[in-house]
Amino acid sequence: MTSESIVSRLLSPSHRWRRPAPPEVPPQLLGVPEPWPLCVQQDPVAVRYLELLAPLDWAHFPERDLDTHWCLPTIPYVPYVAAYLVKLEQQLMYMPRLRQFLVEHPVLTAVLGFPMPHGAALSAALVDATLPTHRHFARILQHLPNSALQWLLDDTVRLLHLECAPLSTDFGQAVSLDTKHILAWVKENNPKAYVTERYTKAQPPAGDPDCRLGCKRKRNQRVTGEPRNSSNEPDTPFSNPRSPKGVPIGEYYWGYASGIVATRIPGWAEIVLAELTQTFDTPDVSYFEPLMADTERRLGFRPRFGAFDAAFDAFYIYEYFDHAGQSWESGFAAIPWAQRGPARRFDNAGLPLCDAGLPMPLKHTFMCATTLVPHQRARYACPLLYPAPTAAACPVNHPRWSKGGCVTTLATSSGARLRHQIDRQSALYQEIYAQRTATERINSQAVDLGIERPKLRNQQAIANLNTLIYVLINLRALHRIRAQKVQLTQVV
Numbered sequence: 001m002t003s004e005s006i007v008s009r010l011l012s013p014s015h016r017w018r019r020p021a022p023p024e025v026p027p028q029l030l031g032v033p034e035p036w037p038l039c040v041q042q043d044p045v046a047v048r049y050l051e052l053l054a055p056l057d058w059a060h061f062p063e064r065d066l067d068t069h070w071c072l073p074t075i076p077y078v079p080y081v082a083a084y085l086v087k088l089e090q091q092l093m094y095m096p097r098l099r100q101f102l103v104e105h106p107v108l109t110a111v112l113g114f115p116m117p118h119g120a121a122l123s124a125a126l127v128d129a130t131l132p133t134h135r136h137f138a139r140i141l142q143h144l145p146n147s148a149l150q151w152l153l154d155d156t157v158r159l160l161h162l163e164c165a166p167l168s169t170d171f172g173q174a175v176s177l178d179t180k181h182i183l184a185w186v187k188e189n190n191p192k193a194y195v196t197e198r199y200t201k202a203q204p205p206a207g208d209p210d211c212r213l214g215c216k217r218k219r220n221q222r223v224t225g226e227p228r229n230s231s232n233e234p235d236t237p238f239s240n241p242r243s244p245k246g247v248p249i250g251e252y253y254w255g256y257a258s259g260i261v262a263t264r265i266p267g268w269a270e271i272v273l274a275e276l277t278q279t280f281d282t283p284d285v286s287y288f289e290p291l292m293a294d295t296e297r298r299l300g301f302r303p304r305f306g307a308f309d310a311a312f313d314a315f316y317i318y319e320y321f322d323h324a325g326q327s328w329e330s331g332f333a334a335i336p337w338a339q340r341g342p343a344r345r346f347d348n349a350g351l352p353l354c355d356a357g358l359p360m361p362l363k364h365t366f367m368c369a370t371t372l373v374p375h376q377r378a379r380y381a382c383p384l385l386y387p388a389p390t391a392a393a394c395p396v397n398h399p400r401w402s403k404g405g406c407v408t409t410l411a412t413s414s415g416a417r418l419r420h421q422i423d424r425q426s427a428l429y430q431e432i433y434a435q436r437t438a439t440e441r442i443n444s445q446a447v448d449l450g451i452e453r454p455k456l457r458n459q460q461a462i463a464n465l466n467t468l469i470y471v472l473i474n475l476r477a478l479h480r481i482r483a484q485k486v487q488l489t490q491v492v
Helices: 004-012 042-053 077-090 095-104 107-112 124-130 133-145 146-164 284-299 314-324 414-421 426-447 459-491
Strands: 173-183 212-215 253-265 270-278 305-306 332-334 362-368 375-382 408-411
Touching: 042 077, 042 107, 042 459, 077 095, 077 107, 077 146, 077 314, 095 107, 095 124, 095 133, 107 124, 107 253, 107 332, 124 426, 133 459, 146 284, 146 305, 146 459, 173 426, 253 284, 253 375, 253 426, 253 459, 270 426, 270 459, 284 314, 305 314, 305 426, 314 332, 314 414, 332 426, 408 414
Parallel strands: 173 305, 305 332
Antiparallel strands: 173 253, 212 253, 253 270, 362 375, 375 408
16 A cells, blocks of 8 residues: 555545543532542541542632643643642652552542543552653642632631631731741752852752742841950851851751741631742742732731731831721731831921930932832931021030931831831730731641642742642631531530
């Protein structure tokens, strides 16, 4: 048979390629109310994860387009996302271990929604033959849109809000924000590995080109009274080097950071309201605006109180909560004082007072566009020399008297004054600042789920994994609240 006849035969209508019919898939059980099939009821592992994951609204999960023209049917995102939650709950570090766990529990695999041939008896051999490879599990996690997982976090906040409504009328009114460092899976973070250039910002590690170099700890304030060149300071060591002024340089790592906003229901649970993953070189204050925007969207209102550490001692954070008061009582941000310039006092008109206690007149204003949040700043001058000299000497002998007197520059925002005027010794301040334990407890749970050292080499995959970690933390909180309610009703 000639080549022309072979080609003409293959192109004939009877020999054209046809897309094979997809296998019949049993209906997905996630989110389906009881009674479940008998095989599911007799499998304790499947029942456990059905009870854990069923509260989520899987029917409205933002799915990808399943109408493709491949020879194999496209598996939806839902089974993969549910499998990743199982991976976190089982603390399976690697994708091959997740796949092996699913193979060993065929009923669970079918419950999660992975396609199975209709009519075939579920077995480990069948699951092993039909389940995607562990590389495909990793590939899906890398390309899964984070917005879909944020939708799941939205749903957990909605469920917890409804569940906590009878318990507290102040759900989400007091929040806390904190960040958690994440170490990249690269040899540059291994102190035992030989690396020629370990801390060169311009050369990201080849193992994870997305990660960035950042500092975990750094004491940038000298203790009051400590001399600049103390004789008690040891020589500069090769590990954990110190600056010539005696200030520790810090601990540097390649990686990422996860920022969260959490709220606490006293006696019940801590709840994640928003989360964001960025590279490790981004400052902590850069998390504030995007996280609070997500928090407002999920709560439907702006929280009145916020608790932060000293890294968030910025005027716009004080201003945000000052404008968040929903009644006659305004809110505020509980933030420790950061030693960035001297503390200021103000008169009733909002003018700063000089060292002599006199209100400093406004000299001029200008826009500052070099900071994270562009804002207007004001320059205030010495009240005895501006606009005209009114005294021959400064009452407190200020060292700048001969150079035109004292000057100060402050943001014109009300938050710039609140940063100096807030009473950090009051009982209300201490009560709000105690809300920071919510983020600390959430971070502790996240560390237990493996957030600190993920075995992944891509920012998108790490960000998706972090979102799923917080979804699982909220699901656990939901089940604890429901179980505690049942116990209370039984006691009564």
